[in-house]
Amino acid sequence: MIYLDHAATTPVRDEVVKEMEPYFIKYFGNPSTYYKIGREAKKAMEKARVQVAELIGAKPEEVIFTNGGTESDNAAIKGIAFKNKKKGNHIITSVIEHPAVDETCKYLEKQGFEVTYLPVYEEGIVRVEDVKSAIRDDTILITIMHANNEIGTIQPIAEIGKIAKENNIAFHSDAVQSVGKIPVDVNDLNVDLLSLSSHKIYGPKGVGALFVRKGVRLEEVIHGGGQEKNLNSGTENVPGMVGLGKACEIAKNELNHNITYLTQLRDDLTDKILNSIEKSYLNGDLKRRVPGTVNLRFTGIEGEGLVLLLDGKGICAATGSACSSKKLEASPVLKAIGLEDVDSHGSLRLTFGSENTPEDVDKTVEAIKESVAKLRAMSPIWNKKE
Numbered sequence: 001m002i003y004l005d006h007a008a009t010t011p012v013r014d015e016v017v018k019e020m021e022p023y024f025i026k027y028f029g030n031p032s033t034y035y036k037i038g039r040e041a042k043k044a045m046e047k048a049r050v051q052v053a054e055l056i057g058a059k060p061e062e063v064i065f066t067n068g069g070t071e072s073d074n075a076a077i078k079g080i081a082f083k084n085k086k087k088g089n090h091i092i093t094s095v096i097e098h099p100a101v102d103e104t105c106k107y108l109e110k111q112g113f114e115v116t117y118l119p120v121y122e123e124g125i126v127r128v129e130d131v132k133s134a135i136r137d138d139t140i141l142i143t144i145m146h147a148n149n150e151i152g153t154i155q156p157i158a159e160i161g162k163i164a165k166e167n168n169i170a171f172h173s174d175a176v177q178s179v180g181k182i183p184v185d186v187n188d189l190n191v192d193l194l195s196l197s198s199h200k201i202y203g204p205k206g207v208g209a210l211f212v213r214k215g216v217r218l219e220e221v222i223h224g225g226g227q228e229k230n231l232n233s234g235t236e237n238v239p240g241m242v243g244l245g246k247a248c249e250i251a252k253n254e255l256n257h258n259i260t261y262l263t264q265l266r267d268d269l270t271d272k273i274l275n276s277i278e279k280s281y282l283n284g285d286l287k288r289r290v291p292g293t294v295n296l297r298f299t300g301i302e303g304e305g306l307v308l309l310l311d312g313k314g315i316c317a318a319t320g321s322a323c324s325s326k327k328l329e330a331s332p333v334l335k336a337i338g339l340e341d342v343d344s345h346g347s348l349r350l351t352f353g354s355e356n357t358p359e360d361v362d363k364t365v366e367a368i369k370e371s372v373a374k375l376r377a378m379s380p381i382w383n384k385k386e
């Protein structure tokens, strides 16, 4: 199998599984208790908090554990919105956010908030001038993702954060697709809130974190026993937190190597495809993207068909984000960069991980060439003389 869908999820590293194991069995205690196995669980949880903080340049007390990227996004966006309702009801976001942000904003619209959705143009990137002109007296939150999950484009978060700060507006960034892939430092990025998820960085599923800058106040979304500074009540998922912590430690140590290595694999594959398949194109900006992500489109074919043919050859790839790949509508992200529905449907997302090899690239290029030719031969919309 060649796994090229690391933006959907990643395998859990052996070192991570090993680190988690004692907290399922030996130290299964509730971290709120005072006897040894509870204290050990609490200690492990706090060590994990330090590991997460170190990856993103935060203080450990600014890290709140959650059950993943979706919960972090919800806690941040609803938390700011409900806390600041009296101050204003306007939120700024972009048209290419993950549903975890987009649907939360849509929910808030139903609750009486107003949301401005900024465009991203052909390159798939929000323009700082657009953020500036969208700000109103009643703007209480800007939420813009760091790296896009479908096309990998990196947004100018540090610049947007500076504007948010100057205007005294809370700034959240969904960094689920950038943490562990490019340098992410909450101070350099000028963010007040930042979401990350464990299963995108070789940690277990069902755990994530939200950075909440000291002094930023959120209304709690989950009500209960008051764990995680009242922001995520419920008995803690200690093994998950330990796994996320270890995954962050590994990601930090391997970051520089992976940036160089994955960029090489990605660019090699992109060049080989674009040079050998006629009417093939890259979606989104060529340079301003995370190292492992490439989104291509092929005139005259259906991405779904291509993914199925590749699966038959043992290659795991995606048409859009995993969450939307079962829907038949064109991807909103590809629409947002100006693609017609027919071109969006002919798109393929490949996302590399550190276990991929140059041989994987060559095999995948050959498999795509064969599959695209096969699909075009059957396609009623493919016309070579076009």
Ligand code: PLP
Residues within 6 Å of the ligand: 007, 008, 067, 068, 069, 070, 071, 098, 100, 145, 147, 148, 149, 174, 176, 177, 197, 198, 199, 206, 207, 208, 321
């Ligand atoms: N945000 C982005 C950009 C994502 O890519 C994802 C997952 O696909 C999420 C949020 C949701 O994260 P989780 O699956 O941990 O809830």
